[in-house]
Structure formats: structure tokens, C-alpha cells
Amino acid sequence: MSELLDLNLVEATKALKNKKISSLELTNAYLKSISDTSSLGAYLEIVEDKAIRMAKESDKKLIDGTARPLEGIPIGIKDMFCTKDIKTTASSKILENFIPTYESTVTQNLWNDGAVILGKLSCDEFAMGSSNETAAKGNVINPWLKNKKMSPGGSSGGSAAAVAARSALAATGTDTGGSIRQPAAFCGITGLKPTYGRCSRWGIVAFSSSLDQAGPLTRTVSDAALMLNSMAGYDQKDSTSANLKMPDLMDYLDKGIKGKKIGIPKEYTQDGISEDIVKFYDKSIDSLRVEGAEIIPVSLPHTKYALPAYYIIAPAEASSNLARYDGVRYGARQEASSLDEMYELTRGNGFGDEVKRRIMIGTYVLSSGYYDAYYLKAQKVRRLIKEDFENVFKKVDYIITPSTPTTSFELGKKQDPLTMYLNDIFTVPASLAGLPGISLPVGLDKSGLPIGIQLIANSFDEPGLISTARVLEMSAGYNFIADGAAK
Amino acid sequence: MNETSTLKPGHIQGETGIWEMVIGLEIHAQISSKSKLFSGASASFGSEANRNVSLVDAAMPGMLPVINEFCVEQAVKTGLALNAKINNVSVFDRKNYFYADLPQGYQISQFTKPIVGEGEVIVDLDDSEHTTIGIERLHLEQDAGKSLHDQHPTKSYIDLNRTGVALMEIVSKPDIRSPQEAGSYVKKIRSILRYIGACDGNMEEGSLRADCNVSVRKSGEEFGTRCEIKNLNSIRFIIQAIQSEAERQVDILETGGTIDQETRLFDPSTGETRSMRSKEDAHDYRYFPDPDLLPLEFTESWVQGIKEKLPELPDSLKKRLVKDFGITSYDASILVEEKDYVDFYQQAANGRDGKLTANWMITELFGALKKDNLSFSESPISSKNFGELVSLITNGTISGKIAKDVFAEMMKSKKSPSEIVKEKGLEQVSDDSEILKLIDQVISNNQDKVAEYLGGKDKLFGFFVGQIMKLSQGKANPGIVNKLLKEKLK
Numbered sequence: 001m002s003e004l005l006d007l008n009l010v011e012a013t014k015a016l017k018n019k020k021i022s023s024l025e026l027t028n029a030y031l032k033s034i035s036d037t038s039s040l041g042a043y044l045e046i047v048e049d050k051a052i053r054m055a056k057e058s059d060k061k062l063i064d065g066t067a068r069p070l071e072g073i074p075i076g077i078k079d080m081f082c083t084k085d086i087k088t089t090a091s092s093k094i095l096e097n098f099i100p101t102y103e104s105t106v107t108q109n110l111w112n113d114g115a116v117i118l119g120k121l122s123c124d125e126f127a128m129g130s131s132n133e134t135a136a137k138g139n140v141i142n143p144w145l146k147n148k149k150m151s152p153g154g155s156s157g158g159s160a161a162a163v164a165a166r167s168a169l170a171a172t173g174t175d176t177g178g179s180i181r182q183p184a185a186f187c188g189i190t191g192l193k194p195t196y197g198r199c200s201r202w203g204i205v206a207f208s209s210s211l212d213q214a215g216p217l218t219r220t221v222s223d224a225a226l227m228l229n230s231m232a233g234y235d236q237k238d239s240t241s242a243n244l245k246m247p248d249l250m251d252y253l254d255k256g257i258k259g260k261k262i263g264i265p266k267e268y269t270q271d272g273i274s275e276d277i278v279k280f281y282d283k284s285i286d287s288l289r290v291e292g293a294e295i296i297p298v299s300l301p302h303t304k305y306a307l308p309a310y311y312i313i314a315p316a317e318a319s320s321n322l323a324r325y326d327g328v329r330y331g332a333r334q335e336a337s338s339l340d341e342m343y344e345l346t347r348g349n350g351f352g353d354e355v356k357r358r359i360m361i362g363t364y365v366l367s368s369g370y371y372d373a374y375y376l377k378a379q380k381v382r383r384l385i386k387e388d389f390e391n392v393f394k395k396v397d398y399i400i401t402p403s404t405p406t407t408s409f410e411l412g413k414k415q416d417p418l419t420m421y422l423n424d425i426f427t428v429p430a431s432l433a434g435l436p437g438i439s440l441p442v443g444l445d446k447s448g449l450p451i452g453i454q455l456i457a458n459s460f461d462e463p464g465l466i467s468t469a470r471v472l473e474m475s476a477g478y479n480f481i482a483d484g485a486a487k
Numbered sequence: 488m489n490e491t492s493t494l495k496p497g498h499i500q501g502e503t504g505i506w507e508m509v510i511g512l513e514i515h516a517q518i519s520s521k522s523k524l525f526s527g528a529s530a531s532f533g534s535e536a537n538r539n540v541s542l543v544d545a546a547m548p549g550m551l552p553v554i555n556e557f558c559v560e561q562a563v564k565t566g567l568a569l570n571a572k573i574n575n576v577s578v579f580d581r582k583n584y585f586y587a588d589l590p591q592g593y594q595i596s597q598f599t600k601p602i603v604g605e606g607e608v609i610v611d612l613d614d615s616e617h618t619t620i621g622i623e624r625l626h627l628e629q630d631a632g633k634s635l636h637d638q639h640p641t642k643s644y645i646d647l648n649r650t651g652v653a654l655m656e657i658v659s660k661p662d663i664r665s666p667q668e669a670g671s672y673v674k675k676i677r678s679i680l681r682y683i684g685a686c687d688g689n690m691e692e693g694s695l696r697a698d699c700n701v702s703v704r705k706s707g708e709e710f711g712t713r714c715e716i717k718n719l720n721s722i723r724f725i726i727q728a729i730q731s732e733a734e735r736q737v738d739i740l741e742t743g744g745t746i747d748q749e750t751r752l753f754d755p756s757t758g759e760t761r762s763m764r765s766k767e768d769a770h771d772y773r774y775f776p777d778p779d780l781l782p783l784e785f786t787e788s789w790v791q792g793i794k795e796k797l798p799e800l801p802d803s804l805k806k807r808l809v810k811d812f813g814i815t816s817y818d819a820s821i822l823v824e825e826k827d828y829v830d831f832y833q834q835a836a837n838g839r840d841g842k843l844t845a846n847w848m849i850t851e852l853f854g855a856l857k858k859d860n861l862s863f864s865e866s867p868i869s870s871k872n873f874g875e876l877v878s879l880i881t882n883g884t885i886s887g888k889i890a891k892d893v894f895a896e897m898m899k900s901k902k903s904p905s906e907i908v909k910e911k912g913l914e915q916v917s918d919d920s921e922i923l924k925l926i927d928q929v930i931s932n933n934q935d936k937v938a939e940y941l942g943g944k945d946k947l948f949g950f951f952v953g954q955i956m957k958l959s960q961g962k963a964n965p966g967i968v969n970k971l972l973k974e975k976l977k
Contacts, residue, residue, distance in 0.1 A: 323592020366773035
């Protein structure tokens with residue numbers, strides 16, 4: 001069993017194609033993992049029958065030589081993706097019994113490429129959170145230092161925990177302000193947020209439409225490349241989807257970074273970053289230099305305004321995007337004697353505190369009299385942040401930063417929403433600028449928790465991002481397995 | 488004659504003097520598109536409830552709007568037809584409010600950057616005068632669904648068929664000064680929309696509705712506080728509602744009150760408006776650009792391409808009809824009201840007496856259709872037959888009087904006028920010898936009257952003509968009868 005779980009995604013694809021293993025064996029191993037690690041709470045829904053059925057179909061294709069790129073690979077899906085005939089709740093009580101009649105474009109792309117669904121993964125409610133604690137069904141536990149009950153990060157906490165716990169070979173996530181990269185960093189795995197527009201948003205429960213972007217959470221950089229190859233693509237059903245063909249990322253794994261310029265933004269090295277993270281950040285920079293990159297100090301002067309701007313724009317869009325959960329057509333409805341009362345009870349009971357907080361902030365910043373001072377100003381800041389990156393990318397090819405200011409924290413310890421928001425301080429700027437970013441694990445801190453480093457590339461330069469990340473991954477030589485992972 | 492009847496339309500005589508109305512209209516025109524503005528669902532009218540609803544219309548989680556390009560083209564076409572500025576970059580905004588028949592919790596509309604900017608239309612008034620009304624803007628937006636409150640004692644039912652149907656909102660400047668002018672303005676807009684095929688203009692089915700902003704002031708003063716009357720779906724109601732609302736405002740102002748800015752509804756059963764919601768209860772719509780949609784952008788050449796394909800519009804057609812067919816400007820304005828009319832007229836009048844054709848069409852044909860409760864498209868008389876009838880009159884085959892009988896028969900039998908004339912032997916008698924026979928007969932039957940006439944009683948001439956016509960069963964050519972009779976009675 002353990003040998004099957006030891007295979008990463010790329011290795012598993014090879015083993016399947018060489019008929020060393022079958023998809024049914026692999027899928028069963030993962031289904032067992034799911035049950036072995038169920039105390040982590042990563043899965044909201046397990047679709048065993050469907051997984052086995054899909055695995056058997058994949059085995060047929062593997063035998064008759066018509067295997068597709070992800071043939072027979074068992075993966076988990078963040079509960080923000082609508083999956084046909086499978087409950088999709090966005091970790092919210094308001095959608096507790098919602099079963100879509102349609103499949104999101106990104107997940108459909110994965111099934112079209114042969115992937116096997118294991119189940120739906122927990123996340124923060126409507127992807128709003130950085131610790132997975134806002135999930136209606138309770139938090140997910142990070143498989144690292146399992147007994148201490150650490151946060152897996154969020155919002156894609158279930159996805160990151162499942163990949164780290166080896167209860168999914170890979171998982172999908174969504175990233176609005178860091179929701180793929182931060183949990184990946186906390187759980188010691190790789191998380192890639194593509195350029196805004198790379199993956200279709202069609203069928204993904206919307207949080208903040210101008211920021212939401214799907215991406216993979218995987219064990220390695222090459223696994224991420226293989227997953228994103230399948231997930232990405234132009235979709236006419238999403239007007240913001242980019243009509244650009246993405247090159248095969250697997251071709252870029254070993255391109256190296258000789259002669260490339262790597263920017264070190266001075267704004268990302270302020271106080272408040274844990275010492276261990278600074279140490280590994282410096283080490284990572286050195287290793288890139290050793291591999292032939294030129295290291296150049298750069299400045300992104302508006303970085304400090306990114307978080308405030310983000311916490312205006314994202315809630316503003318969310319307040320409008322979540323208006324549809326009104327109890328009229330689907331989802332949980334609280335009966336009442338008037339329409340207004342029905343709205344109040346349905347939404348009052350259906351949404352958790354963090355979601356309500358953001359709806360209220362969003363409603364406030366869009367209100368007449370406040371719109372100019374908040375929403376409009378935040379949009380101007382966003383423009384300036386984008387220009388910061390545009391200027392820097394005239395001088396350098398990639399930017400390297402820590403993924404998070406700290407490693408994972410104990411669940412239930414960060415009660416203050418503002419402190420929680422600071423988790424995203426390094427991931428939010430690239431989100432506002434729509435740029436691709438990847439977080440990969442480079443080591444463990446003193447307490448034994450994974451440290452993630454983030455690389456940011458220019459728009460639609462996922463190929464270069466993969467090359468650079470791969471170099472960093474090789475030199476970091478990170479090969480730790482969480483103590484809470486399935487054996 | 489009492490004093491009020493000398494007032495100009497749109498003026499109200501109060502105790503303190505004459506009040507003037509200031510009116511601005513927001514016309515909501517449904518675009519003649521098979522599918523909705525942002526979804527592929529059918530936009531057809533009259534389907535069973537909730538039949539034309541896509542996942543996007545029902546605002547299912549994760550669904551995204553995709554713009555219907557046909558609708559964009561119709562809006563640009565309309566903008567061009569209204570002599571308006573086309574904004575090559577425009578933005579869709581979300582107008583946020585909760586209602587059971589608004590699934591998304593917001594309407595996608597255009598707020599700060601509409602697709603069409605300022606323009607103007609020339610509006611024909613009854614007494615062959617015209618006035619120019621400014622257009623403030625035109626924007627694209629989604630229609631809402633329908634709430635049915637009378638199906639169940641405690642529940643409301645929701646029909647989402649209309650949800651997401653494409654509307655153009657055409658906003659006028661406050662340039663309108665009377666209810667009649669407002670009515671003519673709506674007629675003109677409807678006519679233009681139908682010419683270019685952007686909207687069918689069907690007010691009964693709700694394809695065209697108007698919100699009317701009404702205020703009153705003393706001539707030359709600043710604009711007063713306005714009230715908005717929502718959702719009027721006939722020109723008659725628009726006229727009634729504006730008149731009654733303006734009178735209500737004058738009553739309040741004259742008794743020392745002030746007008747509260749509010750939204751009002753018109754009740755056709757009382758002919759009056761009543762308050763719907765006050766300014767304090769007005770929604771804060773929290774408009775912001777819809778992040779699911781990119782700005783609409785188009786090139787000058789694309790707009791030019793649409794402009795080149797525009798059909799001839801009523802104003803230019805009207806001028807051409809006056810010039811080519813010699814008809815009055817008033818008749819021309821009636822004929823250009825509908826594309827169908829003018830097409831019919833041009834076919835019928837081609838190579839014939841344009842004035843006579845216009846007269847016959849406006850008085851006889853329109854009158855008969857109205858009497859039989861038929862729409863123009865249901866007319867039993869084709870333009871070809873109608874033109875033939877005009878020819879029969881002008882070439883003297885039948886008299887105008889006989890022509891009316893032939894026309895009545897055409898309305899019934901759909902036969903061509905020549906057929907009818909032939910079958911019934913209605914050809915006009917213009918042969919001198921035939922007519923002389925009739926004259927001789929009448930003279931011999933009325934020797935006494937002839938003597939009186941020759942004795943100086945000139946009036947009797949008409950009597951003889953009448954007798955001759957009667958004897959000919961109306962078929963004698965009256966011109967020839969006159970001429971020959973005069974010679975005979977010299």
C-alpha cells in the first residue's frame with residue numbers, strides 16, 4: 001500500500017502507463033487513505049462508487065492504449081467546484097444540500113483527461129478564510145504535528161491537507177488572495193495560482209470574480225505542471241477567460257534559469273516574519289544564484305496598500321456574488337411570514353460569521369456616499385499595484401518572496417480577524433495584479449512545520465514559473481512527509 | 488368658450504397662474520432577440536411559466552453571463568437611428584437589490600458608461616408642427632422575472648421566463664412639455680425601433696414600457712421636484728398619467744404644499760397615480776462594474792458598418808414622400824409612422840397620383856380596417872390591388888363614388904378592382920352618344936323644369952345632373968354629363 005502512496009502524480013502516471021499498477025489499485029489505496037486519515041476532516045463528501053467506476057474505465061483505456069494525460073489518477077476536488085450529481089456546498093450551511101446538475105469547466109477538463117474523483121474537499125466557507133476554520137462542518141487539521149492540531153491554512157485547507165496526508169494524489173483549489181499558496185505552504189506541498197483568466201471560472205462558486213482563479217495543489221512542481229496542463233484552457237462560457245493556448249508545461253520542467261533575473265522586493269522583508277522563514281528565504285535566493293540566476297533588488301512601493309485594497313474589493317464583489325443565496329430557488333430556506341423575513345432568517349442562519357462580516361464590509365464600501373472613498377480608491381490602488389509589478393517585470397523575470405510571514409498556527413488561536421487577514425500579506429499583491437504565483441516547500445522550521453517560498457511570474461508566464469520553481473525544488477531537496485500522513 | 492380650453496397642451500390653469508409641465512421619459516424597449524442578453528435561453532413571449540430559464544437566468548452557483556452580440560448590435564443601431572453618440576467603450580454594472588424575481592440579487596445594467604450617449608429625435612405634433620426632444624442616453628440591461636401574488640393565499644409564485652431578457656433603456660432629456668408630446672415621442676421612438684427591427688414595439692406584450700418623470704413649474708422658473716410614474720404600457724395611459732400627476736402636483740403647490748420626490752404607480756381604473764415608495768425608502772443600488780464581464784469595446788469601422796446597413800428612417804422618408812409624391816407633410820407623417828404603411832404606400836402610389844393614393848389610404852383604407860378591427864398586416868387589400876383602384880379612378884374607368892363601392896367589395900372578397908368592375912358592369916360611361924341619350928330622356932321627362940331653368944332658375948342645373956346620374960346608376964362620367972348638358976340647355 002505504502003508503495004502506491006509513495007508515488008507522486010508524475011510517477012503514478014508512468015507506472016499506470018507501464019501497467020506496473022492499475023488505477024483500481026491506486027484508487028483503492030487512496031480510498032483507504034481517506035478512511036485512515038478521516039480524523040483530519042479534509043473530505044466533506046467521498047464518492048467511493050464513482051471513484052471505482054472511473055478507475056475501472058481508466059484501466060480499460062490504459063490497457064487498450066487510449067490513455068489520456070491524467071488517466072486513472074485519483075484526485076480530490078475543493079468544494080467550491082460544482083460537480084454534477086455530487087453535493088457541492090462551498091463549505092456553507094446555506095448550500096448544505098445543493099447538488100448541481102452541471103459540472104464546472106475545470107473539473108470537466110480533468111475528467112476529460114482521465115482523472116478519477118475521490119470526493120469533495122473542505123475549505124473555508126465560500127473560500128473566505130485563511131485557516132479553514134470558517135467551514136460550516138468544522139475545521140480541517142493539518143497533518144503536520146498532527147497531535148497539536150495545527151491549521152492547514154485556507155481557504156483550500158482541505159485540498160492542502162489531503163495532498164499532504166496522501167489521501168489525494170493531487171487536488172484542485174481556488175485562490176482569491178492566497179487560498180492555494182498559503183495552505184500549500186502550511187502543509188508542505190506545492191500550490192500554483194495561475195494567471196487570472198488561465199482557468200475558466202465557469203461552475204466555480206464565485207467569491208470575488210475579479211480575483212478568483214483555480215489551480216492545482218500537488219506534491220511536486222512537475223505534478224502541478226501536469227495538473228495545470230489539464231485544468232487550464234479558454235472557455236467561451238467565461239468572458240474573463242483568456243483566449244490563449246498554454247504550452248505544455250512538462251516541456252519547461254528542466255529549462256533551468258541560467259541568465260534569468262530574479263527580483264527581491266524589499267517590501268517583503270519587513271519585521272514580523274519568522275526567523276526560520278527569513279533563513280530559508282535567503283537560502284532559496286542563494287540557491288537560485290548558484291543555478292545561474294542574477295539576483296536583483298527591486299521595489300514594489302504600493303505593497304503595503306495591497307491588503308487594505310484587497311479587503312475592500314473582495315468583500316465588495318462577494319456581497320453581490322452571494323446575494324443569490326436567498327432561499328428562493330435552491331439551498332436551505334427558512335420559512336417565514338414575509339419575503340424580507342425569509343431572507344433575513346435564511347441568510348442569517350445560512351451564513352457563518354466570517355461570510356457575514358465580509359458581506360457587511362462589502363455592502364458598506366459600495367454604499368452611496370462611501371463608494372468613492374473605499375471601492376473606487378481601492379481600485380486605484382489595485383491599478384498602482386499592477387503598475388508596480390509591470391515596472392519590476394521590465395527589469396526582472398521572476399520575483400521571489402516568502403509565501404507567508406509565519407508557518408502554520410494552532411487551530412482556534414487566531415480569533416482576531418485582522419491578524420488572520422495578515423496571513424495573506426505576501427500572496428495578495430500578485431492576486432490583485434492577476435499574476436501567476438507558486439508556493440513550494442523548501443524546509444521545516446524549528447518546530448518541524450513546513451516553510452513555503454513563493455515565486456511570482458509575469459502574466460501568462462506559467463512555463464517560466466515552472467522552470468524556476470523546479471530549480472528551487474531540486475536545490476531545496478525537500479522530501480519530508482507529514483507525521484499525520486497515511487502510511 | 489371657457490378659459491381652460493384656450494390653454495396650450497401641457498399648461499394647467501391654477502389659482503396663482505398658469506403652470507407648465509416638465510416631462511422626461513425612460514423607455515424600456517425589449518430587443519427583438521431570440522435569446523436573452525446574457526444567456527442562451529429563449530426570450531419568446533407567452534411560454535408556460537419557467538420554460539425559458541437557463542442555469543444562468545436562475546443564478547445557479549458558479550454561472551457566468553456571456554454577452555449576446557446581436558443585442559449589442561441592436562443597441563448601436565438604435566443609437567445611430569437616434570442620431571446619438573456611440574460610446575466605443577461601455578461598461579456593465581451590477582444594480583444590487585433583493586427581490587424574489589431577481590435571482591442574481593442584482594440586475595446587470597449600465598450605469599456610468601452606457602453604450603449610447605446623447606442624441607435627439609424629431610417628434611411630429613398634431614398640427615403638422617414638430618419639436619426636437621433630446622436623448623440623454625441609451626443603455627443595455629436585463630429584465631427581471633415576474634412575481635405572481637394571486638395564485639395562492641400565502642405564497643407568491645415566481646416566473647423567470649422574462650428574467651434576463653434584453654432591454655434597452657432610452658432616457659430622454661426633460662424636454663417634453665405636454666402629455667400629448669410625450670405620447671408623440673413614444674410613438675416616434677416606437678416607429679424608429681420598428682423600422683430598424685431592434686424592438687417589435689408591442690406595448691400589450693410589454694415589449695415597450697415607459698417610466699415618466701413629471702414636475703410642474705411656472706414658466707421660466709427652475710424645474711420643480713419630480714415624481715416618477717413607473718411602468719406605463721400604453722400611450723393612452725402615458726397621456727392620462729402625466730396629466731393627472733401634473734394636476735395633482737399643481738393642487739398641492741397651490742395649497743402651499745411641497746412635492747415629495749417619490750415613485751408612483753398609475754391606476755388605470757381611477758385614472759390617477761398613487762405613491763409606491765418615497766425617496767427615503769429608495770434603494771441604495773450599490774452599483775459597481777460587473778467583474779464577470781469585460782467592457783464592451785468596438786471599433787469605429789464596426790460602427791460604420793452598422794450605420795451603412797441602416798434602413799431609410801422615418802424623417803428622411805417623410806421628406807422624400809413629400810418631394811416625390813407631392814403629398815402634404817401631415818399625410819406623409821402618418822404614412823411613415825409604420826414601415827408597413829410606407830412600403831404599402833410606395834408600392835401603390837408608384838407611377839400613380841400620389842395625393843389621391845394617400846387620401847384613399849388614410850381615409851378609406853385605415854378607416855375600413857379600424858371599423859373591421861383589423862391590423863394593417865391583416866388588410867384584405869394588397870398594395871397592387873389598391874394601386875389599381877387608384878388607376879381606375881384617375882383614368883376615368885370609374886367615378887370616385889363607384890370607387891367606394893368597389894373598395895367595399897374589395898374589403899370583402901379580396902378580388903382585384905378590375906374584376907369587380909367588370910363583373911358588376913361598373914365602368915363609367917364616358918361615351919358622348921350614350922350620355923346624350925340619357926340627357927334627352929331626362930329633358931323629355933322634365934319639360935316643366937327645363938322651362939323654369941331657361942327662365943333663369945340656374946339652380947336646377949344640379950337637379951338635371953342628379954337625374955342623369957341616377958338614370959345611369961352612377962356610371963355616367965360627371966364631367967362629360969356637365970359639359971354636354973350645358974351645351975344642350977343653351
